[in-house]
Amino acid sequence: MAAESGKCPVGRRPEECQKMKIIVCVKQVPSTQNVKIDLASGMLIRDGTETETNPYDTVALDLAAAIKKETGASVTAITMGPPSAVKTLREALARGADEACLLSDPAFAGADVYATSYTLFQAVQFLGGCDLIICGRQSTDANTAQTAPQLAQRLEWPLLAWVSKTEIQSCGQIRITQNLDDTESILTCKLPCVIMTGSMGTAQSMPSLRAQLEAKRKNIQLITLKDLCDQDSAHYGAKGSRTAVVKTYASNPHAHGIEYDGTVEEIADRLTEWIAEYKNG
Amino acid sequence: MEERSFKIITDPNEICLHDESYFKGKAKYFFRAENKKELVDAVKYCYEHGLTMTFQGSRTSITGASAPLSDVVFDLSCLNHILGMRKSDGTYRVIVEAGLTLGDLQAALAAKSFETSSWDEESRETLRRFTAEQRQVFPITPTETMASLGGMFMCNAGGMDSDIVGSMVDSVEAVELLTADGRLLTIRREDAEMDDGDFSEMLSAVIRDHSMAHSAVIGRFLPEDGKGPLEFLAGTEGVYGVVTELTLTLCPAAEGSWGILAFFFEEDSCAGFCEKMLQRPLAGSVLIGLEFYDQKALQIITAFRKETGRLAALPEIDQRAAAAVYLELAERDPGVSMEDDLFDILELLTEYGVEEQMTWAGTGRTEINKFRDLRHVLPQAVNEIVARKNSLCPEVIKLSTDFQTPKRRFREWLNRLRTDARREELPVVIFGHVRRQHLHCNFLCDDAAQVERAKELICQWARMTLEDGGRIMSENGIGKTKRYLVDRFASEEEKRELIAIKRMFDEKWLLNPGNVLSEDALKSAKR
Numbered sequence: 172m173a174a175e176s177g178k179c180p181v182g183r184r185p186e187e188c189q190k191m192k193i194i195v196c197v198k199q200v201p202s203t204q205n206v207k208i209d210l211a212s213g214m215l216i217r218d219g220t221e222t223e224t225n226p227y228d229t230v231a232l233d234l235a236a237a238i239k240k241e242t243g244a245s246v247t248a249i250t251m252g253p254p255s256a257v258k259t260l261r262e263a264l265a266r267g268a269d270e271a272c273l274l275s276d277p278a279f280a281g282a283d284v285y286a287t288s289y290t291l292f293q294a295v296q297f298l299g300g301c302d303l304i305i306c307g308r309q310s311t312d313a314n315t316a317q318t319a320p321q322l323a324q325r326l327e328w329p330l331l332a333w334v335s336k337t338e339i340q341s342c343g344q345i346r347i348t349q350n351l352d353d354t355e356s357i358l359t360c361k362l363p364c365v366i367m368t369g370s371m372g373t374a375q376s377m378p379s380l381r382a383q384l385e386a387k388r389k390n391i392q393l394i395t396l397k398d399l400c401d402q403d404s405a406h407y408g409a410k411g412s413r414t415a416v417v418k419t420y421a422s423n424p425h426a427h428g429i430e431y432d433g434t435v436e437e438i439a440d441r442l443t444e445w446i447a448e449y450k451n452g
Numbered sequence: 453m454e455e456r457s458f459k460i461i462t463d464p465n466e467i468c469l470h471d472e473s474y475f476k477g478k479a480k481y482f483f484r485a486e487n488k489k490e491l492v493d494a495v496k497y498c499y500e501h502g503l504t505m506t507f508q509g510s511r512t513s514i515t516g517a518s519a520p521l522s523d524v525v526f527d528l529s530c531l532n533h534i535l536g537m538r539k540s541d542g543t544y545r546v547i548v549e550a551g552l553t554l555g556d557l558q559a560a561l562a563a564k565s566f567e568t569s570s571w572d573e574e575s576r577e578t579l580r581r582f583t584a585e586q587r588q589v590f591p592i593t594p595t596e597t598m599a600s601l602g603g604m605f606m607c608n609a610g611g612m613d614s615d616i617v618g619s620m621v622d623s624v625e626a627v628e629l630l631t632a633d634g635r636l637l638t639i640r641r642e643d644a645e646m647d648d649g650d651f652s653e654m655l656s657a658v659i660r661d662h663s664m665a666h667s668a669v670i671g672r673f674l675p676e677d678g679k680g681p682l683e684f685l686a687g688t689e690g691v692y693g694v695v696t697e698l699t700l701t702l703c704p705a706a707e708g709s710w711g712i713l714a715f716f717f718e719e720d721s722c723a724g725f726c727e728k729m730l731q732r733p734l735a736g737s738v739l740i741g742l743e744f745y746d747q748k749a750l751q752i753i754t755a756f757r758k759e760t761g762r763l764a765a766l767p768e769i770d771q772r773a774a775a776a777v778y779l780e781l782a783e784r785d786p787g788v789s790m791e792d793d794l795f796d797i798l799e800l801l802t803e804y805g806v807e808e809q810m811t812w813a814g815t816g817r818t819e820i821n822k823f824r825d826l827r828h829v830l831p832q833a834v835n836e837i838v839a840r841k842n843s844l845c846p847e848v849i850k851l852s853t854d855f856q857t858p859k860r861r862f863r864e865w866l867n868r869l870r871t872d873a874r875r876e877e878l879p880v881v882i883f884g885h886v887r888r889q890h891l892h893c894n895f896l897c898d899d900a901a902q903v904e905r906a907k908e909l910i911c912q913w914a915r916m917t918l919e920d921g922g923r924i925m926s927e928n929g930i931g932k933t934k935r936y937l938v939d940r941f942a943s944e945e946e947k948r949e950l951i952a953i954k955r956m957f958d959e960k961w962l963l964n965p966g967n968v969l970s971e972d973a974l975k976s977a978k979r
Contacts, residue, residue, distance in 0.1 A: 202818045221562065221587075223818040226765070258816070265813075373757075373764040377812035380712050380798050384791065 191244035199259040227307030236267035264386035265378035281409030288321035319367035475516030496634030509600025515931030521966035536575035550602025608687030612741030621686035628697035692957040708783035715773035722775035723863035756833035847900035857922035
């Protein structure tokens with residue numbers, strides 16, 4: 172595979188910087204009650220399957236809407252997917268995005284997270300850069316949680332993960348609340364940066380009827396391979412991917428664990444024996 | 453019952469004595485049938501020995517229909533298989549056992565995934581076509597997805613869209629009926645001919661000889677001119693026979709659909725909107741459902757959400773909301789725009805004081821399911837409140853109205869319920885279908901005195917409903933907790949007819965004793 176090339180500048184021109192610009196990456200996923208996998212290819216069966224916006228991405232959209240309300244920022248939602256993914260972009264518009272872009276091209280199909288992050292990186296450049304990118308923590312179909320980190324890496328921007336709250340500070344900084352398992356951290360970071368949301372929690376908003384109807388009337392920009400700075404199709408989709416699904420199978424969780432009675436020492440001895448036996452097959 | 457090798461449970465703690473109504477019954481034995489043969493053998497045994505039997509599916513009845521007052525309780529929850537699939541005249545049909553829940557059927561249809569190891573070749577071939585074609589659904593969608601399909605037939609359940617898609621019987625093509633003496637009979641929609649000649653003749657005779665003008669109280673238990681055998685048996689709460697298998701008709705999943713939940717600052721504005729909405733002509737849409745929630749209902753949902761973590765896909769309800777209405781719309785014809793209708797609705801909502809942020813809207817099945825979940829958890833949360841109150845005072849049971857008063861205006865009926873309950877100092881939560889004023893006014897009684905006052909109030913409303921030509925028994929059935937309405941309002945002639953028919957089907961009075969007719973009613977009608 173040829174080296175990825177065509178890194179265009181992502182910095183924004185001063186005249187564009189009057190208004191903060193946010194890009195939110197969203198994804199259409201099979202409805203969580205309804206995920207089916209083609210056992211032969213290991214790929215998700217998407218045809219005829221009920222879809223929804225990745226629930227983690229609605230958290231990202233809520234965060235963006237909150238910043239928009241606070242600062243008057245503009246919000247652009249982008250997604251990579253087939254034409255049917257327009258439905259997710261309409262939902263993003265109804266949830267407060269001002270613009271929406273669909274990255275769709277046969278060359279993008281079959282992308283793993285590596286190729287996806289590269290395509291998003293190219294799209295960010297095509298859109299003239301931004302001040303902040305917000306991604307949902309992970310998608311409910313692929314569940315890698317790697318898109319945001321890889322996108323940050325490609326942009327060479329800081330990544331702030333597990334973000335539950337944001338506050339834009341006047342000095343071009345963002346102050347975020349990071350929710351970890353049992354601690355909460357407050358961090359500040361200079362913009363631009365990428366933030367990745369935390370857990371889904373409970374929904375913070377639901378589109379209003381008016382917002383839904385207006386979203387249906389808005390234009391959605393289509394971005395194809397020929398719009399991007401790097402137009403080498405080998406860097407996208409299945410060709411540009413670094414991973415492949417070798418096999419998909421139903422996991423076989425242990426129905427029940429092993430229970431030992433006795434003192435701590437006795438149990439430790441028996442457990443050691445069990446591990447030795449297990450290792451020896 | 454030691455003569456046979458049935459797995460009989462006699463430990464009172466293991467016998468399921470109540471359902472969602474919290475009517476607590478009595479039984480000596482509990483029997484979970486692993487398969488149909490076991491069930492039939494056990495029923496025959498009971499028939500021979502004169503043991504009374506109560507049949508339970510998922511015990512989701514809110515009227516005590518599945519709470520036993522019998523010797524034996526039969527649990528049909530293991531009879532939960534999808535047995536096959538057919539297609540004729542362009543319609544898909546699935547054959548299911550009665551213990552299968554609606555939710556499990558819906559999930560299998562949505563995923564197009566079935567356990568087919570016992571299916572015949574025709575079913576497998578049909579499944580191959582089914583998998584390749586547009587997604588199909590079972591159109592009957594009451595809010596309780598845990599309900600068993602057999603139970604749904606036995607109370608002829610319907611959903612918020614029953615005006616459009618009908619009730620359970622409209623989507624059932626055939627049933628297998630288990631009689632009191634343990635015979636299995638197939639009853640089809642199209643032909644009244646059944647495998648058993650005697651029974652077929654008896655059923656025809658019942659329909660011919662006992663048909664009477666529609667009764668608003670126990671009409672569903674009596675044959676009516678023009679009703680076929682299937683229509684007659686639907687909604688009879690297992691008093692004539694018990695369904696063990698059903699052939700269900702499916703229909704293509706609607707593609708374009710919208711759900712809108714709108715919150716009002718005043719209940720009266722909400723009622724006004726509901727009336728206006730029903731009169732509003734729609735161009736490209738069909739109004740599938742129009743559901744009302746009062747303030748107490750919204751508070752119960754909020755508390756339930758907080759306690760259980762359910763409904764996480766929806767945001768918190770604005771505490772200022774005094775009432776809400778849920779509208780569900782489907783496109784009239786594929787490709788016809790619903791937009792004009794939706795803008796009209798938006799305008800109407802604004803006219804009745806609904807602010808933009810006080811509406812939640814979604815399109816497509818996944819979004820609509822979020823709203824339906826909200827509708828679903830409400831009766832469940834109410835049932836849990838009743839259960840808590842029941843644990844403090846055993847006299848407290850689920851008491852609610854299931855009346856349809858088409859001649860009244862929605863606003864007037866709602867005001868009547870509200871005013872009367874306030875006058876009697878009875879705590880209530882009101883929600884339900886706006887069409888035909890089919891509101892469920894649930895009483896949240898704390899003590900026996902309140903229960904008695906609530907029953908009295910329900911009787912007053914029942915009288916008014918009957919005088920208006922409405923119905924006092926609908927989708928929830930009668931079971932055991934609403935027998936007092938039968939006692940009070942069914943005519944002696946109706947009761948005698950019901951008893952005569954019961955005797956023909958179940959001469960020893962073994963099936964589901966206590967449902968529909970109380971001991972007093974039986975004695976009085978027998979005189």
